[in-house]
Amino acid sequence: xxxxxxxxxxxxxxxxxxxxxxxxxxxxxxxxxxxxxxxxxxxxxxxxxxxxxxxxxxxxxxxxxxxxxxxxxxxxxxxxxxxxxxxxxxxxxxxxxxxxxxxxxxxxxxxxxxxxxxxxxxxxxxxxxxxxxxxxxxxxxxxxxxxxxxxxxxxxxxxxxxxxxxxxxxxxxxxxxxxxxxxxxxxxxxxxxxxxxxxxxxxxxxxxxx
Amino acid sequence: xxxxxxxxxxxxxxxxxxxxxxxxxxxxxxxxxxxxxxxxxxxxxxxxxxxxxxxxxxxxxxxxxxxxxxxxxxxxxxxxxxxxxxxxxxxxxxxxxxxxxxxxxxxxxxxxxxxxxxxxxxxxxxxxxxxxxxxxxxxxxxxxxxxxxxxxxxxxxxxxxxxxxxxxxxxxxxxxxxxxxxxxxxxxxxxxxxxxxxxxxxxxxxxxxxxxxxxxxxxxxxxx
Numbered sequence: 284x285x286x287x288x289x290x291x292x293x294x295x296x297x298x299x300x301x302x303x304x305x306x307x308x309x310x311x312x313x314x315x316x317x318x319x320x321x322x323x324x325x326x327x328x329x330x331x332x333x334x335x336x337x338x339x340x341x342x343x344x345x346x347x348x349x350x351x352x353x354x355x356x357x358x359x360x361x362x363x364x365x366x367x368x369x370x371x372x373x374x375x376x377x378x379x380x381x382x383x384x385x386x387x388x389x390x391x392x393x394x395x396x397x398x399x400x401x402x403x404x405x406x407x408x409x410x411x412x413x414x415x416x417x418x419x420x421x422x423x424x425x426x427x428x429x430x431x432x433x434x435x436x437x438x439x440x441x442x443x444x445x446x447x448x449x450x451x452x453x454x455x456x457x458x459x460x461x462x463x464x465x466x467x468x469x470x471x472x473x474x475x476x477x478x479x480x481x482x483x484x485x486x487x488x489x490x491x492x493x
Numbered sequence: 494x495x496x497x498x499x500x501x502x503x504x505x506x507x508x509x510x511x512x513x514x515x516x517x518x519x520x521x522x523x524x525x526x527x528x529x530x531x532x533x534x535x536x537x538x539x540x541x542x543x544x545x546x547x548x549x550x551x552x553x554x555x556x557x558x559x560x561x562x563x564x565x566x567x568x569x570x571x572x573x574x575x576x577x578x579x580x581x582x583x584x585x586x587x588x589x590x591x592x593x594x595x596x597x598x599x600x601x602x603x604x605x606x607x608x609x610x611x612x613x614x615x616x617x618x619x620x621x622x623x624x625x626x627x628x629x630x631x632x633x634x635x636x637x638x639x640x641x642x643x644x645x646x647x648x649x650x651x652x653x654x655x656x657x658x659x660x661x662x663x664x665x666x667x668x669x670x671x672x673x674x675x676x677x678x679x680x681x682x683x684x685x686x687x688x689x690x691x692x693x694x695x696x697x698x699x700x701x702x703x704x705x706x707x708x709x710x711x712x713x714x715x716x717x
Contacts, residue, residue: 290557297556297564301571308575312582319585418526419647419663463663 328368328381331399331408335370335378343367343485351484352477362386362477367485370399378402382481383412386474390466391415394424398433398478402486405437409475421467429468432458433475441475443468497622504626510603511634511675512682517603521635522671524594528651531639532632533587534594537576539628541598542607544572546624549612556613565608566599573599603631634678641674642666 328338349359365383372378379401387393394414399407411425423429432448433441438456443465448457460468510516517538524534548568549556556564577595580588588595598604607627612620643649646665648656664670 286557286559290560293555293557294560294564294567297552298567301567305571305574308578312578315582316578319581319588323585418666419661 324368327397327410327412328370328399330410331397332370332379332381332401333407334372334401336373337371338368338381339371341367341369341380341485348481348484352480355480357473357477357480361388362474364477364481365395367481379407380482380485382478384474384478384481386470386477388466388473389414389416389470390421390464391417394467394470394474396471396474398475400478400482403437404479404482404486405435406433406475406479407435409433409471416464416467421461421464423461423464424467424471429459429461429471439479441472441479443472496619500619500622501626501629504623504628505630505633508627509630509634509682510606510627511631511638512679514603514606516606517601517631520594520597520601521631521638522668522675524597525635525639525642525671525674526666527643527647527649528636528639530594531635531637534597535628535632535635537595538598538601538603538631539625541569541572541576542604542628542631543621543624544576545569545604546607546612546620547617548572549608550615550617550620553613553615561609561613562605565605565613569604569608570599603627637678638671638674641678642670645674646670 325338328335332338345364348364352362352364353359363385365385367383368381369377370379370381379399382398382400383395384398385393385395392415394416395412396414397410397412399409401407409430411430414422414425416422416424436451436456437453438451439454441456441458443460444457445460445465448459451457458468458472504510508514511518511521520534520538525531545565545568549565552564552568573595577588580595607623611623615623640650642665643651644655645662646667647663648654648658648661662670665674
Protein backbone atom coordinates (compact mmCIF):
# COMPACT_ATOMS: atom_id res chain seq x y z
CA UNK A 284 0.00 0.00 0.00
CA UNK A 285 1.47 3.44 -0.89
CA UNK A 286 2.50 5.56 2.09
CA UNK A 287 0.13 8.45 1.36
CA UNK A 288 -2.84 6.08 1.25
CA UNK A 289 -1.90 4.49 4.57
CA UNK A 290 -1.45 7.94 6.18
CA UNK A 291 -4.79 9.08 4.83
CA UNK A 292 -6.54 5.94 6.06
CA UNK A 293 -5.10 6.29 9.58
CA UNK A 294 -6.11 9.97 9.72
CA UNK A 295 -9.53 8.99 8.46
CA UNK A 296 -9.82 6.30 11.15
CA UNK A 297 -8.84 8.80 13.87
CA UNK A 298 -11.39 11.30 12.57
CA UNK A 299 -14.17 8.69 12.36
CA UNK A 300 -13.52 7.41 15.88
CA UNK A 301 -13.44 11.01 17.19
CA UNK A 302 -16.75 11.60 15.45
CA UNK A 303 -18.30 8.47 16.95
CA UNK A 304 -17.01 9.37 20.42
CA UNK A 305 -18.44 12.88 20.11
CA UNK A 306 -21.76 11.51 18.92
CA UNK A 307 -21.88 9.18 21.90
CA UNK A 308 -21.06 11.92 24.41
CA UNK A 309 -23.53 14.25 22.68
CA UNK A 310 -26.35 11.72 23.06
CA UNK A 311 -25.45 10.84 26.67
CA UNK A 312 -25.34 14.49 27.75
CA UNK A 313 -28.29 15.64 25.63
CA UNK A 314 -30.98 15.25 28.28
CA UNK A 315 -29.01 16.80 31.19
CA UNK A 316 -27.90 19.67 28.94
CA UNK A 317 -31.49 20.38 27.89
CA UNK A 318 -32.49 20.35 31.57
CA UNK A 319 -29.77 22.86 32.42
CA UNK A 320 -30.92 25.08 29.57
CA UNK A 321 -34.50 25.07 30.87
CA UNK A 322 -33.32 25.68 34.43
CA UNK A 323 -31.20 28.62 33.24
CA UNK A 324 -34.14 30.15 31.39
CA UNK A 325 -36.31 29.60 34.45
CA UNK A 326 -33.76 31.36 36.65
CA UNK A 327 -33.48 34.25 34.20
CA UNK A 328 -37.26 34.61 34.38
CA UNK A 329 -37.34 34.43 38.16
CA UNK A 330 -34.69 37.12 38.36
CA UNK A 331 -36.88 39.67 36.61
CA UNK A 332 -40.42 38.56 37.50
CA UNK A 333 -40.42 37.27 41.06
CA UNK A 334 -44.17 37.28 41.59
CA UNK A 335 -44.85 34.46 39.12
CA UNK A 336 -44.55 30.75 39.93
CA UNK A 337 -44.45 29.18 36.50
CA UNK A 338 -43.31 30.46 33.15
CA UNK A 339 -44.54 29.25 29.79
CA UNK A 340 -43.40 30.39 26.41
CA UNK A 341 -45.97 32.60 24.75
CA UNK A 342 -46.77 31.95 21.11
CA UNK A 343 -47.06 35.36 19.48
CA UNK A 344 -46.80 36.88 16.03
CA UNK A 345 -43.17 38.03 16.11
CA UNK A 346 -43.32 39.74 12.70
CA UNK A 347 -46.38 41.78 13.64
CA UNK A 348 -44.82 42.71 16.98
CA UNK A 349 -41.65 43.80 15.21
CA UNK A 350 -43.57 46.01 12.80
CA UNK A 351 -45.55 47.50 15.73
CA UNK A 352 -42.26 48.33 17.49
CA UNK A 353 -40.81 49.72 14.27
CA UNK A 354 -43.89 51.92 13.92
CA UNK A 355 -42.99 53.42 17.30
CA UNK A 356 -39.47 54.23 16.15
CA UNK A 357 -37.25 51.26 17.05
CA UNK A 358 -36.19 49.26 13.99
CA UNK A 359 -35.35 45.52 14.07
CA UNK A 360 -31.76 46.38 13.14
CA UNK A 361 -31.49 48.32 16.41
CA UNK A 362 -33.28 45.88 18.73
CA UNK A 363 -34.60 42.39 18.06
CA UNK A 364 -37.25 40.95 20.33
CA UNK A 365 -36.81 37.27 21.05
CA UNK A 366 -38.91 34.86 23.06
CA UNK A 367 -41.67 36.02 25.39
CA UNK A 368 -42.41 34.02 28.52
CA UNK A 369 -45.75 34.38 30.25
CA UNK A 370 -45.46 34.35 34.04
CA UNK A 371 -48.37 32.83 35.97
CA UNK A 372 -49.05 32.69 39.70
CA UNK A 373 -50.10 29.59 41.66
CA UNK A 374 -53.74 30.10 40.64
CA UNK A 375 -52.81 30.12 36.94
CA UNK A 376 -53.46 33.82 36.47
CA UNK A 377 -51.05 35.80 34.28
CA UNK A 378 -49.06 38.23 36.43
CA UNK A 379 -46.71 39.53 33.76
CA UNK A 380 -44.35 38.79 30.93
CA UNK A 381 -40.63 38.18 30.58
CA UNK A 382 -39.44 39.57 27.26
CA UNK A 383 -36.00 38.77 25.85
CA UNK A 384 -34.53 41.61 23.81
CA UNK A 385 -31.23 41.99 21.99
CA UNK A 386 -30.13 45.52 21.17
CA UNK A 387 -27.34 45.34 18.61
CA UNK A 388 -25.91 48.80 19.13
CA UNK A 389 -23.75 48.13 22.17
CA UNK A 390 -20.11 49.16 21.98
CA UNK A 391 -19.17 45.49 21.64
CA UNK A 392 -22.19 44.46 19.55
CA UNK A 393 -25.20 42.54 20.79
CA UNK A 394 -26.33 42.67 24.40
CA UNK A 395 -28.98 40.09 25.25
CA UNK A 396 -31.18 40.62 28.28
CA UNK A 397 -34.58 39.87 29.75
CA UNK A 398 -37.09 42.45 30.92
CA UNK A 399 -39.86 41.51 33.33
CA UNK A 400 -43.05 43.55 32.94
CA UNK A 401 -46.05 43.21 35.24
CA UNK A 402 -49.65 43.28 33.94
CA UNK A 403 -50.03 46.98 34.66
CA UNK A 404 -46.92 47.85 32.64
CA UNK A 405 -44.53 48.26 35.58
CA UNK A 406 -41.00 47.05 34.83
CA UNK A 407 -40.24 44.48 37.53
CA UNK A 408 -36.61 43.86 36.65
CA UNK A 409 -33.89 43.64 34.01
CA UNK A 410 -31.28 40.87 33.85
CA UNK A 411 -28.45 40.49 31.36
CA UNK A 412 -27.97 37.13 29.64
CA UNK A 413 -24.94 37.93 27.51
CA UNK A 414 -22.82 41.04 27.19
CA UNK A 415 -19.42 41.77 25.63
CA UNK A 416 -18.79 45.40 26.51
CA UNK A 417 -15.53 47.02 27.60
CA UNK A 418 -14.44 45.78 31.05
CA UNK A 419 -14.56 48.53 33.63
CA UNK A 420 -16.73 50.77 31.44
CA UNK A 421 -19.63 49.26 29.52
CA UNK A 422 -19.49 46.08 31.59
CA UNK A 423 -20.85 48.14 34.49
CA UNK A 424 -24.22 47.72 32.77
CA UNK A 425 -24.28 44.27 34.36
CA UNK A 426 -24.33 45.60 37.91
CA UNK A 427 -27.27 46.05 40.26
CA UNK A 428 -26.45 49.77 40.48
CA UNK A 429 -27.36 50.24 36.85
CA UNK A 430 -30.03 47.57 36.32
CA UNK A 431 -32.03 48.41 39.45
CA UNK A 432 -32.74 51.84 37.99
CA UNK A 433 -35.32 50.21 35.70
CA UNK A 434 -37.02 48.16 38.41
CA UNK A 435 -40.43 49.09 39.82
CA UNK A 436 -40.99 51.95 37.41
CA UNK A 437 -44.18 52.36 35.43
CA UNK A 438 -43.66 54.56 32.43
CA UNK A 439 -44.07 54.65 28.66
CA UNK A 440 -40.48 55.37 27.80
CA UNK A 441 -37.02 55.46 29.36
CA UNK A 442 -34.33 57.98 28.38
CA UNK A 443 -30.75 58.25 29.58
CA UNK A 444 -29.37 61.37 31.24
CA UNK A 445 -25.90 62.49 32.24
CA UNK A 446 -26.98 65.18 34.67
CA UNK A 447 -28.68 63.18 37.38
CA UNK A 448 -32.13 61.71 36.98
CA UNK A 449 -35.36 63.30 38.06
CA UNK A 450 -38.59 61.76 39.31
CA UNK A 451 -40.11 59.28 36.84
CA UNK A 452 -43.50 60.13 35.37
CA UNK A 453 -46.12 58.07 33.51
CA UNK A 454 -44.73 59.34 30.22
CA UNK A 455 -40.98 59.39 30.75
CA UNK A 456 -38.41 58.03 33.22
CA UNK A 457 -34.75 58.98 33.29
CA UNK A 458 -31.86 56.57 33.77
CA UNK A 459 -28.42 57.73 34.90
CA UNK A 460 -25.94 56.89 32.14
CA UNK A 461 -22.89 54.78 33.02
CA UNK A 462 -19.98 57.20 33.01
CA UNK A 463 -17.75 56.63 30.00
CA UNK A 464 -20.22 54.20 28.47
CA UNK A 465 -23.02 56.24 26.92
CA UNK A 466 -23.27 53.91 23.92
CA UNK A 467 -23.87 50.92 26.19
CA UNK A 468 -26.43 52.89 28.20
CA UNK A 469 -28.26 53.94 25.03
CA UNK A 470 -28.41 50.35 23.79
CA UNK A 471 -29.75 49.13 27.15
CA UNK A 472 -32.39 51.87 27.33
CA UNK A 473 -33.46 51.19 23.76
CA UNK A 474 -33.76 47.48 24.55
CA UNK A 475 -36.00 48.14 27.56
CA UNK A 476 -38.12 50.53 25.49
CA UNK A 477 -38.53 47.86 22.80
CA UNK A 478 -39.67 45.42 25.50
CA UNK A 479 -42.23 47.97 26.73
CA UNK A 480 -43.52 48.40 23.15
CA UNK A 481 -43.70 44.64 22.72
CA UNK A 482 -45.71 44.48 25.95
CA UNK A 483 -48.04 47.18 24.57
CA UNK A 484 -48.48 45.11 21.44
CA UNK A 485 -49.22 41.92 23.38
CA UNK A 486 -51.69 43.48 25.80
CA UNK A 487 -53.23 45.73 23.14
CA UNK A 488 -53.95 42.72 20.98
CA UNK A 489 -55.61 40.89 23.86
CA UNK A 490 -57.83 43.89 24.54
CA UNK A 491 -59.05 44.05 20.96
CA UNK A 492 -59.71 40.30 20.95
CA UNK A 493 -62.01 40.51 23.95
CA UNK B 494 7.93 9.52 40.33
CA UNK B 495 11.10 11.57 39.94
CA UNK B 496 10.30 12.06 36.29
CA UNK B 497 6.79 13.20 37.14
CA UNK B 498 8.09 15.82 39.59
CA UNK B 499 10.67 16.94 37.04
CA UNK B 500 7.85 17.45 34.50
CA UNK B 501 5.80 19.48 36.97
CA UNK B 502 8.81 21.66 37.86
CA UNK B 503 9.62 22.03 34.17
CA UNK B 504 6.11 23.18 33.31
CA UNK B 505 5.59 25.56 36.21
CA UNK B 506 9.05 27.14 36.52
CA UNK B 507 11.72 26.12 34.05
CA UNK B 508 9.70 26.21 30.84
CA UNK B 509 6.68 28.16 32.00
CA UNK B 510 4.54 28.35 28.84
CA UNK B 511 3.72 32.03 29.25
CA UNK B 512 6.82 33.59 30.78
CA UNK B 513 9.51 31.45 29.14
CA UNK B 514 8.12 29.70 26.07
CA UNK B 515 5.83 32.66 25.22
CA UNK B 516 3.18 30.31 23.91
CA UNK B 517 -0.56 30.89 23.92
CA UNK B 518 -0.32 34.67 24.02
CA UNK B 519 -3.82 35.32 22.62
CA UNK B 520 -5.80 33.77 25.48
CA UNK B 521 -3.20 35.10 27.93
CA UNK B 522 -3.76 38.69 26.87
CA UNK B 523 -7.48 38.43 26.19
CA UNK B 524 -8.86 36.57 29.18
CA UNK B 525 -6.86 37.96 32.10
CA UNK B 526 -9.04 40.99 32.85
CA UNK B 527 -9.60 39.63 36.36
CA UNK B 528 -8.04 37.04 38.66
CA UNK B 529 -11.07 34.75 38.47
CA UNK B 530 -11.00 34.72 34.67
CA UNK B 531 -7.28 33.92 34.71
CA UNK B 532 -7.72 30.99 37.09
CA UNK B 533 -10.70 29.69 35.15
CA UNK B 534 -8.99 29.83 31.78
CA UNK B 535 -5.85 28.25 33.25
CA UNK B 536 -7.62 25.31 34.87
CA UNK B 537 -9.80 24.56 31.83
CA UNK B 538 -6.72 24.60 29.62
CA UNK B 539 -4.98 22.27 32.10
CA UNK B 540 -7.80 19.75 31.86
CA UNK B 541 -7.75 19.76 28.05
CA UNK B 542 -3.94 19.66 27.99
CA UNK B 543 -3.81 16.59 30.24
CA UNK B 544 -6.50 14.74 28.24
CA UNK B 545 -5.01 15.53 24.84
CA UNK B 546 -1.44 14.72 25.99
CA UNK B 547 -2.59 11.33 27.30
CA UNK B 548 -4.49 10.43 24.14
CA UNK B 549 -1.71 11.60 21.83
CA UNK B 550 0.95 9.76 23.87
CA UNK B 551 -1.16 6.60 23.75
CA UNK B 552 -1.54 6.87 19.97
CA UNK B 553 2.01 8.11 19.31
CA UNK B 554 3.13 4.94 17.50
CA UNK B 555 -0.03 4.81 15.45
CA UNK B 556 -0.08 8.38 14.13
CA UNK B 557 2.00 8.61 10.91
CA UNK B 558 4.58 11.36 10.87
CA UNK B 559 3.26 12.91 7.66
CA UNK B 560 -0.23 13.62 8.98
CA UNK B 561 0.58 14.16 12.66
CA UNK B 562 -0.54 17.80 12.90
CA UNK B 563 -4.04 17.26 11.47
CA UNK B 564 -4.36 14.19 13.69
CA UNK B 565 -3.41 16.24 16.78
CA UNK B 566 -5.89 18.96 15.87
CA UNK B 567 -8.71 16.44 15.49
CA UNK B 568 -7.85 14.92 18.88
CA UNK B 569 -7.57 18.31 20.63
CA UNK B 570 -10.83 19.58 19.12
CA UNK B 571 -12.58 16.37 20.18
CA UNK B 572 -11.30 16.69 23.75
CA UNK B 573 -12.37 20.33 23.97
CA UNK B 574 -15.86 19.53 22.72
CA UNK B 575 -16.20 16.62 25.16
CA UNK B 576 -15.13 18.84 28.06
CA UNK B 577 -17.64 21.46 26.95
CA UNK B 578 -20.51 18.95 26.75
CA UNK B 579 -19.67 17.53 30.18
CA UNK B 580 -19.45 20.97 31.79
CA UNK B 581 -22.74 22.04 30.20
CA UNK B 582 -24.48 18.93 31.43
CA UNK B 583 -23.07 18.39 34.91
CA UNK B 584 -21.24 21.52 36.10
CA UNK B 585 -23.36 24.40 34.81
CA UNK B 586 -21.93 26.98 37.21
CA UNK B 587 -18.38 26.39 35.95
CA UNK B 588 -19.71 26.38 32.41
CA UNK B 589 -21.38 29.75 32.96
CA UNK B 590 -18.12 31.24 34.20
CA UNK B 591 -15.90 29.72 31.50
CA UNK B 592 -18.30 29.06 28.64
CA UNK B 593 -16.83 31.64 26.29
CA UNK B 594 -13.23 30.51 26.82
CA UNK B 595 -13.68 26.82 26.19
CA UNK B 596 -13.85 26.96 22.37
CA UNK B 597 -10.77 29.22 22.46
CA UNK B 598 -8.71 26.35 23.85
CA UNK B 599 -8.81 24.48 20.52
CA UNK B 600 -6.57 27.12 19.01
CA UNK B 601 -4.28 27.45 22.03
CA UNK B 602 -0.84 26.69 20.68
CA UNK B 603 0.43 25.38 24.04
CA UNK B 604 -1.68 22.29 23.49
CA UNK B 605 -0.42 21.68 19.98
CA UNK B 606 3.09 22.60 21.11
CA UNK B 607 3.15 20.02 23.91
CA UNK B 608 1.61 17.38 21.64
CA UNK B 609 4.32 17.97 19.06
CA UNK B 610 7.33 18.38 21.32
CA UNK B 611 6.56 16.02 24.21
CA UNK B 612 3.50 13.77 24.07
CA UNK B 613 4.33 12.47 20.60
CA UNK B 614 7.71 11.16 21.78
CA UNK B 615 7.06 10.00 25.36
CA UNK B 616 4.95 7.40 27.18
CA UNK B 617 1.53 8.13 28.64
CA UNK B 618 2.38 8.77 32.33
CA UNK B 619 5.18 11.34 31.79
CA UNK B 620 2.98 13.00 29.15
CA UNK B 621 0.17 13.25 31.68
CA UNK B 622 2.47 15.02 34.14
CA UNK B 623 3.89 17.17 31.36
CA UNK B 624 0.36 18.32 30.56
CA UNK B 625 -0.38 18.88 34.23
CA UNK B 626 2.85 20.85 34.77
CA UNK B 627 2.41 22.99 31.67
CA UNK B 628 -1.24 23.56 32.53
CA UNK B 629 -0.44 24.61 36.09
CA UNK B 630 2.37 26.85 34.82
CA UNK B 631 -0.14 28.49 32.48
CA UNK B 632 -2.62 28.84 35.35
CA UNK B 633 -0.02 30.44 37.64
CA UNK B 634 0.99 32.89 34.90
CA UNK B 635 -2.59 33.81 34.01
CA UNK B 636 -3.52 34.21 37.67
CA UNK B 637 -0.59 36.57 38.28
CA UNK B 638 -1.46 38.59 35.20
CA UNK B 639 -5.15 38.65 36.11
CA UNK B 640 -4.44 39.64 39.71
CA UNK B 641 -2.24 42.60 38.74
CA UNK B 642 -4.62 43.78 36.04
CA UNK B 643 -7.66 43.52 38.29
CA UNK B 644 -5.88 45.26 41.16
CA UNK B 645 -4.54 48.14 39.07
CA UNK B 646 -7.41 48.43 36.63
CA UNK B 647 -10.45 47.90 38.80
CA UNK B 648 -8.97 48.24 42.30
CA UNK B 649 -10.27 44.83 43.36
CA UNK B 650 -8.95 41.29 43.83
CA UNK B 651 -11.46 38.47 43.32
CA UNK B 652 -14.12 41.17 43.50
CA UNK B 653 -13.03 42.49 46.93
CA UNK B 654 -12.18 46.18 46.86
CA UNK B 655 -8.56 46.97 47.81
CA UNK B 656 -7.99 50.36 46.17
CA UNK B 657 -10.78 53.01 46.18
CA UNK B 658 -12.60 53.22 42.85
CA UNK B 659 -11.38 56.74 42.05
CA UNK B 660 -7.77 55.55 42.00
CA UNK B 661 -8.17 52.66 39.58
CA UNK B 662 -6.49 52.95 36.18
CA UNK B 663 -8.92 51.40 33.73
CA UNK B 664 -6.36 51.02 30.93
CA UNK B 665 -5.04 47.98 32.83
CA UNK B 666 -8.21 46.00 32.21
CA UNK B 667 -8.20 47.03 28.55
CA UNK B 668 -6.01 45.45 25.87
CA UNK B 669 -2.92 47.71 26.25
CA UNK B 670 -2.80 46.97 29.99
CA UNK B 671 -2.35 43.29 29.22
CA UNK B 672 0.85 44.06 27.30
CA UNK B 673 2.17 46.37 30.03
CA UNK B 674 1.62 43.85 32.80
CA UNK B 675 2.92 40.90 30.79
CA UNK B 676 6.08 42.80 29.84
CA UNK B 677 6.73 43.80 33.46
CA UNK B 678 6.17 40.26 34.74
CA UNK B 679 8.48 38.75 32.11
CA UNK B 680 11.11 41.38 32.87
CA UNK B 681 10.81 40.65 36.60
CA UNK B 682 11.22 36.90 36.16
CA UNK B 683 14.18 37.40 33.80
CA UNK B 684 15.77 39.61 36.46
CA UNK B 685 15.28 36.89 39.07
CA UNK B 686 16.74 34.26 36.75
CA UNK B 687 19.70 36.51 35.95
CA UNK B 688 20.32 37.07 39.65
CA UNK B 689 20.42 33.31 40.10
CA UNK B 690 23.12 33.11 37.43
CA UNK B 691 20.91 31.75 34.68
CA UNK B 692 20.91 33.58 31.41
CA UNK B 693 17.57 35.01 30.31
CA UNK B 694 16.36 32.83 27.48
CA UNK B 695 16.15 34.26 24.04
CA UNK B 696 14.76 32.01 21.33
CA UNK B 697 16.86 28.83 21.21
CA UNK B 698 18.49 27.93 24.49
CA UNK B 699 20.16 24.76 23.26
CA UNK B 700 17.53 22.58 24.90
CA UNK B 701 16.69 20.38 21.93
CA UNK B 702 14.59 18.01 24.04
CA UNK B 703 11.93 20.62 24.61
CA UNK B 704 12.12 22.34 21.25
CA UNK B 705 9.89 21.90 18.23
CA UNK B 706 11.90 23.70 15.57
CA UNK B 707 14.20 20.75 14.73
CA UNK B 708 16.94 23.06 13.50
CA UNK B 709 19.65 20.61 14.48
CA UNK B 710 22.35 23.13 15.44
CA UNK B 711 21.61 24.24 18.95
CA UNK B 712 24.79 25.89 20.19
CA UNK B 713 25.60 28.12 17.26
CA UNK B 714 22.42 30.10 17.44
CA UNK B 715 22.75 30.76 21.13
CA UNK B 716 26.24 32.14 20.78
CA UNK B 717 25.59 34.19 17.66
